[in-house]
Amino acid sequence: MQDLLSIINKNVPEVFQTMAGLTVTPRSGDVDPQRPATLNGVTGSVSLSGKASGIVYTAYSPNLAKKVTVKVLGGECPTEEEISDVVGEFTNMITGNLKSQLCDAGYPCQLSIPTVMRGGEISVVAASAPLCVRNTYFFEELQQQLTVLAFAKLEA
Amino acid sequence: MAAPKILSVDDSKMIQSLIGKGFAPYSVQLYFANNGVEGLAAAAREMPDVIILDVTMPVMDGVECLMKLKGDSSLRDIPVIMLTAEAGKDNVLKIAKMGVRDYIVKPFTEQALIERVSRVIDLKAKGTDVTLNKSITDSAVVLVIDEHENINESVRKSLSSMPWKVITTTECGAASQMMSKDPPDIVLISLSLPNKAALSFYQTIRSSFRSKSLPVLGLSVKTATIEQAECKNIGFTGVITKPIDLSDLPERLARAMNLDTSSRYYEIKESVLFVRIPNGLTINGASDIAGYIEPKTKSLVESGMNRMILDLREVERLEIYMIKLILNLVTSCRSLEIKFRLVGSLEFTNQAKAYEEMTDFQIFSSAEEALADFDK
Numbered sequence: 001m002q003d004l005l006s007i008i009n010k011n012v013p014e015v016f017q018t019m020a021g022l023t024v025t026p027r028s029g030d031v032d033p034q035r036p037a038t039l040n041g042v043t044g045s046v047s048l049s050g051k052a053s054g055i056v057y058t059a060y061s062p063n064l065a066k067k068v069t070v071k072v073l074g075g076e077c078p079t080e081e082e083i084s085d086v087v088g089e090f091t092n093m094i095t096g097n098l099k100s101q102l103c104d105a106g107y108p109c110q111l112s113i114p115t116v117m118r119g120g121e122i123s124v125v126a127a128s129a130p131l132c133v134r135n136t137y138f139f140e141e142l143q144q145q146l147t148v149l150a151f152a153k154l155e156a
Numbered sequence: 157m158a159a160p161k162i163l164s165v166d167d168s169k170m171i172q173s174l175i176g177k178g179f180a181p182y183s184v185q186l187y188f189a190n191n192g193v194e195g196l197a198a199a200a201r202e203m204p205d206v207i208i209l210d211v212t213m214p215v216m217d218g219v220e221c222l223m224k225l226k227g228d229s230s231l232r233d234i235p236v237i238m239l240t241a242e243a244g245k246d247n248v249l250k251i252a253k254m255g256v257r258d259y260i261v262k263p264f265t266e267q268a269l270i271e272r273v274s275r276v277i278d279l280k281a282k283g284t285d286v287t288l289n290k291s292i293t294d295s296a297v298v299l300v301i302d303e304h305e306n307i308n309e310s311v312r313k314s315l316s317s318m319p320w321k322v323i324t325t326t327e328c329g330a331a332s333q334m335m336s337k338d339p340p341d342i343v344l345i346s347l348s349l350p351n352k353a354a355l356s357f358y359q360t361i362r363s364s365f366r367s368k369s370l371p372v373l374g375l376s377v378k379t380a381t382i383e384q385a386e387c388k389n390i391g392f393t394g395v396i397t398k399p400i401d402l403s404d405l406p407e408r409l410a411r412a413m414n415l416d417t418s419s420r421y422y423e424i425k426e427s428v429l430f431v432r433i434p435n436g437l438t439i440n441g442a443s444d445i446a447g448y449i450e451p452k453t454k455s456l457v458e459s460g461m462n463r464m465i466l467d468l469r470e471v472e473r474l475e476i477y478m479i480k481l482i483l484n485l486v487t488s489c490r491s492l493e494i495k496f497r498l499v500g501s502l503e504f505t506n507q508a509k510a511y512e513e514m515t516d517f518q519i520f521s522s523a524e525e526a527l528a529d530f531d532k
Binding site for chain 2: 093095096
C-alpha cells in the first residue's frame with residue numbers, strides 16, 4: 001500500500017479536478033506534523049472506524065470554501081448551508097477514496113457521515129493514532145490553498 | 157409516453173444539485189430523498205425507472221436501503237445505480253451481489269453519470285418530440301479530421317458562406333479534445349487516417365450517449381471501395397469521395413444534419429409563395445426543394461393564400477431534373493387549386509421551348525408582370 005500522504009496527494013487533486021474543474025497542486029507535505037495541530041476556517045471532517053481508524057480534516061479559508069462552492073453549484077452568493085454541504089461532500093470523497101485503498105490493502109473500515117465546523121485556531125489531536133500527515137494544496141486559479149490533515153491507526 | 161422517473165437518494169444537496177443540472181436538458185422526472193428511509197418511501201410512492209443511491213447517509217445508509225428494496229417484491233425490479241465514494245473491491249463485490257445495475261465512484265463527471273443512466277432508461281432531450289429541425293440559417297459546428305491540411309482548408313473555404321463554425325485537425329487525439337470543448341453537429345473524417353483510426357474514432361463517438369446520433373461522414377478517394385464499404389457496414393452516415401465536390405458540400409452536410417433548408421428556396425412575400433430556383437441547381441438541390449413542396453403548398457392553402465410564383469430567372473441552363481421539379485410544383489399547385497406563374501429570363505424561355513413538357517407554360521420576364529397577371 002502507498003503511504004497515507006501519497007494516497008491523499010493523489011485523491012485531493014482528482015476530486016477537485018473532476019467535480020469542480022480546478023487544478024490543485026500538492027506541496028511537499030509533512031508526515032510528522034506538530035501535535036496538537038491547528039486548523040482555521042471552514043473545516044470538514046470524516047472519520048474512519050474498523051481495522052483502519054482515524055479522521056481526515058480538510059480546512060478551507062472562508063473565501064476558498066465560497067469560491068469552490070460557486071464553481072460546483074454556480075450562482076454568486078452561496079448560503080452557509082450550501083458551502084457546508086460542498087465542504088462535507090468533498091471531504092467525504094477524499095476520505096472515501098482513502099477508505100477504498102485501505103480496504104483493498106487489508107484494513108476494512110467504515111466511513112462516518114461528514115461534519116463541518118467553522119472557526120479559527122481549531123486545535124485537533126488524535127492521541128491513539130500513530131500516523132499523522134498534513135499537507136497544503138494550492139489552487140492556481142483561485143490563488144488559495146487548502147489544508148488536509150489526517151490521523152490514522154492501522155491494526156493488523 | 158410519460159418521461160422516465162429518476163430517484164436520487166443522497167444526503168448531499170451538492171450531489172442532488174449536480175444531478176438536477178445534469179438531467180435538466182432531458183425529458184425526465186426527478187425525485188430526491190435525503191436518506192434510505194426517505195428513499196424507500198419515495199420509491200414506493202413514485203415507482204421510479206431508476207434509483208441513484210449513495211452509501212454513506214444518516215438515518216439509513218445505502219446498503220440497508222438496497223437490502224430493503226431487494227426484499228420488497230414490488231420494488232426489487234427497479235434498477236439501482238450506486239453513486240458513492242466507496243470503491244474498495246470487497247465493498248463493490250458485496251453490493252454487486254445484492255443486485256445493482258451499475259456502480260459509479262465519486263468523484264464523477266456529469267457526462268459519466270448521464271451515460272450510465274442512459275444505459276438503463278431511454279433518455280430523450282427535452283422537446284425532441286415537438287420541435288422542428290434546426291434550419292440551415294442556424295449556427296452549427298462542423299468537425300473535419302483529415303491528415304491533409306489542404307483538404308481541411310478547402311472544406312473550410314467551401315463552407316465559409318454558411319453560418320457554421322468549421323474546426324479542423326489532422327489527427328483523432330486532438331479531435332477528441334475538440335469534441336469535448338466544442339460539441340460538433342457533424343463530423344467529417346478521412347478513412348485513410350493511419351491504423352484505421354477513423355473506424356476507432358467512429359466507435360468512440362457511437363459509444364457516447366451525447367454523440368450516439370451524431371452524423372459522421374467518411375472522406376475517401378473514389379477508388380477506395382473496400383474502406384468505403386467497411387465504413388458503411390459499421391454505420392457511417394455516408395461517404396464523401398475525394399476530390400470533394402465543394403460546390404455541393406453545404407447541401408450534403410445540411411442533408412446529413414437533417415437541417416431545414418427550405419428558407420433557401422421558399423419565401424412568402426405579400427401573401428404570395430415565391431419558390432426560387434438558384435443557378436447551378438444540382439440533382440441533390442432539386443431533391444431538397446422537391447421534399448418541401450407538399451408541406452409548403454399545404455401550409456400556404458391552410459393560411460388562406462393561393463398564389464405561387466416559381467422564380468427561374470437565375471437559371472442559366474435548364475436540366476431535365478429541373479423540369480421534373482417544375483412539373484412536381486405545378487402538379488401540387490393544381491391539386492390544391494393554387495394559382496401559379498413562372499418567371500424566367502429570355503434565355504431560359506428559349507431553352508424551355510425545346511422541351512415538350514414546358515410548351516404549355518407562359519413564362520413571364522419579371523415577378524411584377526407575373527403578379528399583375530394574377531389579377532387579370
